[in-house]
Amino acid sequence: MIRLYVAADLAQDVALTLDHGQSHYLTSVMRRGVGDEVLVFNGRDGEWRAQIEVAGKRGVILRPRALERPQVFGPDLDLVVALVKRGRVETIVEKAAELGARRVRLVITERTNAERTRIDRLAAIAAEAAEQTGRLDAPEIFEPVKLARLIEAWEAPRRLLFCDEAGDARPVLQALAGAEPAPWSILIGPEGGFSPSERETLRNLNYATPASLGPRILRADTAAISALTLWQAAQGDWRGLEVS
Structure with missing residues (x-):
């Protein structure tokens, strides 16, 4: 069954008009027509079985x-x-959606080697990954901010898993062992690593847990995938716990 992430509210028998891209995908790529069914979700109203009511040049109308x-x-x-x-940030966003991150926040550090990105494209990649994985929401993607600004705006009781490439932190699973349930963030640095001053600042945060991703230096996308996987195994829904 085809799944589509939509922005509109969903309710029984309330017509839903798809945008041009989704209309084209359904009719021209997947060859669906009037009477066929798809699944739709928006991250708020659950997942609905919807029927194609109109499939024409002006677009597709669904009826949940x-x-x-x-x-x-x-x-x-x-x-x-x-x-x-x-390319790497797009991979990170796709895999973050697949691995269950609720949000992706981009930061600018002292050694960041990229200046801009297209948030709309990253949001589309996150939505497509959500459609494939079966999750009922899509991660929210935030505009890049400086690391110092992110720290200044930090809200308790969220914890921070600081992936420290310096090599003297405990392995992730050891660092997370026995941690109390709480909202969490995972921080991955740039390809050149955090500067000494950034690392010192992060180490001194009372809500931060430094952790090592092993003896090898990882690229940012590999580090993100590894950290998300380990966190889900230690604290997340890979343990079979219900969440809300």
Whole structure:
């Protein structure tokens, strides 16, 4: 069954008009027509089975018929990652969606080697990954901010898993062992690593838990995937716990 992430509210028998891209995908790529069914979700109203009511040159209109799954959310987990080159940041966003991150926050550090990115494209990549994985929401993608600004605006009780490449922190699973349930963020640095002053600042945060991703130096995308995987195994929904 095709799944589509939409922005509109969803309710039984309330017509839903798809945008041009989704209309083209359904009719021209997937060859669906009037009477066919798809699943739609928006991250708020659960997942609905909808029927194609109109499929024409002006677009596709769906009619939600039945609620298939009520809305649920994964763990309250943010991925905070230094802005890197386009291909790698796109991979990071895709895999963050697949691995259950609720938000992706981009930061600019002293050694960041990229200056800009297209948030609209990253949001589309996150939505496509959400459609494929079966999750009922899509990660929110935030505009890049400086690391210092992110720290200044930090809100308790969110914890921070600081992936420290210096090599003297405990392994992730050891660092997370026994941690109390809480909202978490995972911080991944740029390809050149954090500067000494940034590392000192992060180490002194009372809500930060430094952790090592092993003896090898990882690229940002590999580090993000590894950290998300380990956090889900230690604290997240890979343990089979229900979340809301």
